Amino acid sequence: MNKIYKIYRLLYKTYGPQGWWPFINLQKSYHPLDYSFPRNSDEIFEVCLGSILTQNTTFISVVKSLNNLHVKEALNLNTIESMDIDELKTAIRPSGYHNQKARYILEFIKFYRSLDGAIPTREALLHVVGIGPETADSILLYGYNQCEFKVDAYTQRLLLTLGLIDEKAKYHDIKYLMEDSLKECIKDEKELLITYQEFHALIVNHAKKFYSKKPYGERCFLEEVQSSL
DNA sequence: AACCAGGACGTGA
C-alpha cells in the first residue's frame, strides 16, 4: 500500500463517503453511497454546468446559481440556450465571473449538442473555451463516470505540504501520480472510479479544515503517513 | 477590511 492510497484510507475512515455530486433536482432521493448517478442527460448536464460554475469558487455559491436556474425551470440546456444571456448572467451571478462563465456555458452547450449523447474525449473537452484540465476532469469523473482524477488547488497544497510532490509539479504530474498510485492498489474498475470520485471530495472536505489558511497542514493527522512507510 | 474560494485565458518575456 503506497502513501497516496494510505491517505485515501485515512480520509475515508475519518470523514466517510462524501456523496459527491450534490444534484439540485434530486436532493430528496439522494444518498451518499448511491453511485448510480448521473442517470440521464439532464443530470449529466447539471454536473457539466456545476463544473464550469465552480471554477475558483466555493460550491455553496454554485448551488445558489444552480438553484436560481432551477426555480426558473431553467436547469436544462434547451432553456439556457434560448434564454436571454443577461438573464443567464443574473442567475449565475452568485458564483462570480458571470460574464465569462455565461459565455463558457453557451460554448459548452454547443459542444455538448455536437456529442449527440456520446461521451466526450478529454482532448475534445480541452478544446472548448472555458474548459481547462480541472473542469474537463470534473466533467468526465462526475458527469460521465470516467476514470480521470480531478486535481485542484487543495490537492496540490496537501501533497506539497506532505512532501509528496515538489513546488514545480504541474497539473498532469499530480494527476498521474494520483492515478498511478491508486491503480497500483485497486484492480477493480468500478472501485477505482468510486475511489477517484470520493478521494477528490475527501481532499476538499479535509483541506477546508486544515489547508485553507497558513500555516497549511497544522494539526493535520495525515502527517502520520510520512513516518509509517 | 483584507483575503480567498473545488480555474481559465491572454499577454509578454
Add this chain to the structure above:
DNA sequence: TCACGTCATGGT
C-alpha cells in the same frame, strides 16, 4: 514554457 494580471461575487 512560464510568470503574471484579469475576471467578480460572497463569506470570514
